[in-house]
Amino acid sequence: MVLSNGKGIGKVIFSSSLGTLIEWYDFYIFGMLAKTISIQFFPEGNDTAALLSTLAIFAAGFLVRPFGALVFGRLGDMIGRKSTFLFTLVLMGGSTFLIGLIPGYRTIGIAAPLLVLLLRLIQGLALGGEYGGAATYVAEHSPVNRRGYYTSWIQTTATLGLFVALGVIMLVKSNMTDASFTSEWGGWRYPFWISILLVIVSIYIRLKMSESPLYTKLKKEGKASLNPLKESFGNKGNFKMVLLALFGAVMGQGVVWYTGQFYAQSFLENTAKIEFMQNREIMLWGIGLATPFFLVFGALSDRIGRKWIMLSGMLLGVIFYRPIFNTFLKDTNIKEWKKMEGNATPTIISKEILKVDSTQIGNELVQVTHSKIKWQSQQGTGFTETRADTILNSEATQGLTKEDTKPVFADKILSAPMKWKFISLVFVMILFVTMAYAPIAAFLVELFPTRIRYTSMSLPYHIGNGVFGGLVPFIATLLSAGSPTDPLVGLWYPILIAALCVVIGTFYLSNKIDKNIND
Amino acid sequence: MIKKLNMNSIKKIMGFFWMILAPVVIYLLIKAAIQNIDSTGTKDINKPVPWIIIITIFTPIAIGLMIFGYYSLKGEYDHLPRSSDDL
Numbered sequence: 048m049v050l051s052n053g054k055g056i057g058k059v060i061f062s063s064s065l066g067t068l069i070e071w072y073d074f075y076i077f078g079m080l081a082k083t084i085s086i087q088f089f090p091e092g093n094d095t096a097a098l099l100s101t102l103a104i105f106a107a108g109f110l111v112r113p114f115g116a117l118v119f120g121r122l123g124d125m126i127g128r129k130s131t132f133l134f135t136l137v138l139m140g141g142s143t144f145l146i147g148l149i150p151g152y153r154t155i156g157i158a159a160p161l162l163v164l165l166l167r168l169i170q171g172l173a174l175g176g177e178y179g180g181a182a183t184y185v186a187e188h189s190p191v192n193r194r195g196y197y198t199s200w201i202q203t204t205a206t207l208g209l210f211v212a213l214g215v216i217m218l219v220k221s222n223m224t225d226a227s228f229t230s231e232w233g234g235w236r237y238p239f240w241i242s243i244l245l246v247i248v249s250i251y252i253r254l255k256m257s258e259s260p261l262y263t264k265l266k267k268e269g270k271a272s273l274n275p276l277k278e279s280f281g282n283k284g285n286f287k288m289v290l291l292a293l294f295g296a297v298m299g300q301g302v303v304w305y306t307g308q309f310y311a312q313s314f315l316e317n318t319a320k321i322e323f324m325q326n327r328e329i330m331l332w333g334i335g336l337a338t339p340f341f342l343v344f345g346a347l348s349d350r351i352g353r354k355w356i357m358l359s360g361m362l363l364g365v366i367f368y369r370p371i372f373n374t375f376l377k378d379t380n381i382k383e384w385k386k387m388e389g390n391a392t393p394t395i396i397s398k399e400i401l402k403v404d405s406t407q408i409g410n411e412l413v414q415v416t417h418s419k420i421k422w423q424s425q426q427g428t429g430f431t432e433t434r435a436d437t438i439l440n441s442e443a444t445q446g447l448t449k450e451d452t453k454p455v456f457a458d459k460i461l462s463a464p465m466k467w468k469f470i471s472l473v474f475v476m477i478l479f480v481t482m483a484y485a486p487i488a489a490f491l492v493e494l495f496p497t498r499i500r501y502t503s504m505s506l507p508y509h510i511g512n513g514v515f516g517g518l519v520p521f522i523a524t525l526l527s528a529g530s531p532t533d534p535l536v537g538l539w540y541p542i543l544i545a546a547l548c549v550v551i552g553t554f555y556l557s558n559k560i561d562k563n564i565n566d
Numbered sequence: 567m568i569k570k571l572n573m574n575s576i577k578k579i580m581g582f583f584w585m586i587l588a589p590v591v592i593y594l595l596i597k598a599a600i601q602n603i604d605s606t607g608t609k610d611i612n613k614p615v616p617w618i619i620i621i622t623i624f625t626p627i628a629i630g631l632m633i634f635g636y637y638s639l640k641g642e643y644d645h646l647p648r649s650s651d652d653l
Contacts, residue, residue, distance in 0.1 A: 048628055101615045183618050284652065287642050290634040291626075294584075496650035508645050520586070525598060525611050554577055555638075 050264055059188045062202045063181040063380035066136045066249040067201055069242065070177045070210025072215075073143040076238045083228070083235040087151040088160045093460035096152065099160040103389040112513040115175020116505035117276065123180050123501030124275035127266070128187070129258045131182030131501070136253065139173035140246025142166040147239025160336035175513075179505030182488035187259040187497070191562045192349055193355060197344020198488035204337055209308055210334050215241060217327050220380075261497050261565055275502040278339070279370055279495075284453050288494050289507055295556050296490060297511025299361040299548025300483040302541035305367065305516035310541070313520060314372060315469070318534050319379040320430075322458040329466060333473025340481040342343035348486035357490065360482025361545040367479075369474050376534060378465060381456045391462070393422040393429070399423050401433075429460040469549070493561035515544055574644045581638025588631040595621055 077084065081104070089188050091098035115135075122310050123131035146166050182201050189197040203475045219234045228234040257263075272278050280286050315321045322328070348356050377383070384393055401417040416436050423429040434454035439447045461469060491504035523537025530536040599617040610616050637643060 098615060101610070104610075105616045105619045109619050113623070116635065283642075284647065287634075287637050290630055290637070290646070291643065294631065294634055319569055510627060514627065518620070521610060521616065524609055525602065528602065528609070528611060551580075554573060554580065555643050561649075 056188055056193075056197060059256070060185055060197055061202040062249075062252045063185050064134075064200050064204050066132065066253055067177055067181045068204040068208045069213065069245045069249050069349040070136065070174055071205050072137045072212050072245070073139050073242050074174050075209050075212040075482060076143070076216065076242075077146065077170065079212055080235050080238070085294045086229060087231060087235075088149070088163045090152050090172070093152075094159060096160045099164045102166045103160075103167045104484065107167045108513050108517040111168050111171035112175040112456050113506060113509045115124065115172035116242060117175075117502065118172065118178060119454040120179055120279075120502030120505035121275045123176070123183070123505075124499050127258050128180050128184045128262055129253070129256055132184065132497075133250065133253050135173040135180065135245060136174040136249060138169055139177065140172070140242055140250075142169040143239055144243040144246075147236040147242075153231065153315070174507065175509050178508060179402065183400060183500050183504065184259050185259040185370060186489060186492035186564065191560075191564075192393060193346075194492070194560075194564075195348035195486050196342065196346040198406040198492065199348075199485045201488055202345065202481075202485050203341040205304070205484070206308065206334055206338055206341070206477070208391045210338070212238065213327055213331055213334075217324065217331075237352055238419075262538050263519040264565075265497055266370020270498060275499045279499045279503040279506075284497045285495065285499065289503055289554055291508035291551075292491060292494055292504070293510055294550065295486065296357055297507050299489055299511075299545040299552070300357060301511035301514075301516030302519060302544045302552035303361050303364045303483045304480050304512060304517045306538070307473075307480040310519050310523065310537075311473055311476055313481045315375060319375045320378065321455045322460050322461050325460055325466065329469045329473055332470040333477055336470075337474050337477035337481055340478055341485045344482050345489070348498045349560070352560055353486035353490040353493075353557040354552065354556045356486050357483050358549050358552045358556075360479045360484070361549050363482070364476070364479045365542050365549065367475070368542055369535055371476060372535050374472060375469065378468070379459050379461075381432075381459070384428060385426075387424070390425040393424040393427065395420055396423045396429075411439055411444065414438040414440065424462075426462045427460065428455050428465070428513065429458075431458040432456055467538070489560075493564055495566065574641065577638050577643055578641065581635045584635030584638060585632050586635075588628040588635065591631075592621070592625060592628045595624060599605075 065311035089096040089103075091097075117360060119131050119135055122134075143166075146163060149155075149159055149162050150525070177191070178201070181204075182198055185201055186194055186198050215238045219237045220228050225236045258266075262271070278285065279289065308330075312326065315325070315329065317325045331451075344356050344360075368502075384391075387393070397420070399419045401419055404415040406413045406415075414437070415436065418434055418436070420432045421429065422432060432454050433456075434451040435470060436451050437449040441451065487508075491508060492500060518539075519541055522540040526536045527534075595617075598611075599614075599621065602611045603614050603617060605610045607613075
């Protein structure tokens with residue numbers, strides 16, 4: 048039995064998507080506030096705290112998330128979808144709220160980072176269990192010709208969760224000073240506290256939902272799986288489909304998703320050095336404008352099949368990542384900005400001497416002046432230049448100034464047309480995400496039988512997204528260490544993984560939509 | 567029919583490649599870990615814990631890739647199941 052009437056399925060989609068969106072929001076705010084959290088809970092110079100910090104970052108995404116997929120996938124196939132993904136929501140919301148209540152390291156010492164680590168691991172566990180349940184639940188309510196479209200609503204939640212998290216943090220931050228935001232009980236805690244309100248509303252809505260009709264039928268007939276893990280991974284026929292899902296679809300989708308949404312933001316902030324608020328504004332617009340395309344490609348996949356839409360998204364990423372990121376770099380090159388003429392010429396608006404270091408070397412007094420210069424043009428562009436110029440004072444040199452050849456530029460503000468160009472490029476990358484990601488829930492649901500669907504689809508999904516996607520920044524740092532002169536070298540990892548996935552997907556996957564998911 | 571036959575032959579050849587690729591990936595990861603772990607470094611790639619976690623999680627994934635290659639070589643992916651009864 049499926050719900051073909053708009054009202055019934057609308058409720059199912061809304062209640063499932065809202066909870067999943069909140070879980071993504073909860074998971075992201077920790078990552079986005081990592082710097083502040085680190086100051087409060089993982090102070091520098093303390094080895095134990097540093098170890099706990101590393102564990103909180105790496106173990107939650109890489110180890111615990113796939114483990115959560117196994118734990119909750121098994122539960123979802125044994126006791127039902129509804130109660131399982133209700134439980135993951137409570138776990139996620141509860142741990143997020145509690146992170147916001149933990150006193151800082153200065154107040155309770157090592158207990159603070161220990162508690163944060165524990166709660167972060169619970170977050171990873173809960174996230175591992177949520178998505179598979181929501182996607183399965185919606186798909187099992189959907190009519191066959193609309194399965195891609197209806198499940199694509201679930202697919203919007205990961206991006207919308209990021210959008211809401213960015214928006215809430217920007218809103219809180221713009222209403223207080225940096226000091227008020229980062230203090231021990233400062234504004235950074237508000238996004239964590241807000242979560243509890245969202246979770247309560249979502250729990251209330253989810254409690255009113257009924258169990259998936261396909262699962263209820265299965266349970267009534269006594270056909271529910273008694274050992275989903277064994278049936279999913281011990282049965283060769285099913286296991287080979289788990290491997291195919293991972294290497295032929297989710298692995299590539301994971302890196303495309305991560306590169307478009309997270310690596311782009313980090314690249315604009317840390318490599319292109321765009322000012323904090325403008326960087327977020329660019330991301331918010333790009334994400335906001337592209338999000339409806341999840342629904343477009345979800346619906347399209349019901350007509351033309353899932354395979355080629357997903358693989359096209361990955362292939363476009365493979366082709367266009369380097370040109371797009373190269374444009375980010377070229378357009379934020381200050382040397383080019385300084386050459387501009389007319390209203391675009393930047394002029395100095397303030398200069399601050401940070402410190403002067405003096406050293407006597409023989410007869411010569413060497414002075415190094417560290418200064419911070421703010422530049423701005425009439426067009427609205429601006430940047431900060433931090434430089435260290437050396438003045439040599441001796442009879443021979445007589446105050447000769449050696450200008451810093453490698454000044455550091457930061458807080459770059461783009462002109463309005465340039466900002467919209469960057470928004471368009473981010474939009475294009477999110478468009479690739481929507482192509483690769485929108486049909487994936489329907490694709491995974493159709494690959495596995497009802498009795499072990501939750502378990503079988505959750506593991507490849509979380510390995511693809513959590514491990515392959517989550518590794519993008521780590522491997523990028525690794526590649527940069529090997530080729531420090533090439534700022535785009537980090538892109539080779541997502542490009543190669545996505546290309547590999549396109550090859551496997553092209554040759555191994557079928558484009559046929561499985562009409563009967565009742566079996 | 568000929569097209570299908572060719573596709574299946576390509577899958578078999580690729581299967582061999584996947585089987586080789588898996589241990590190569592693990593070897594490269596271990597090599598990169600040895601080269602980059604450095605107690606004086608400050609980046610994540612210089613710390614042993616991320617490497618331990620990544621190699622721990624990647625080893626079963628690489629074994630999965632080898633099995634995928636093996637199945638491919640044996641023709642397990644020549645015909646995908648049409649319904650759950652075929653699994």
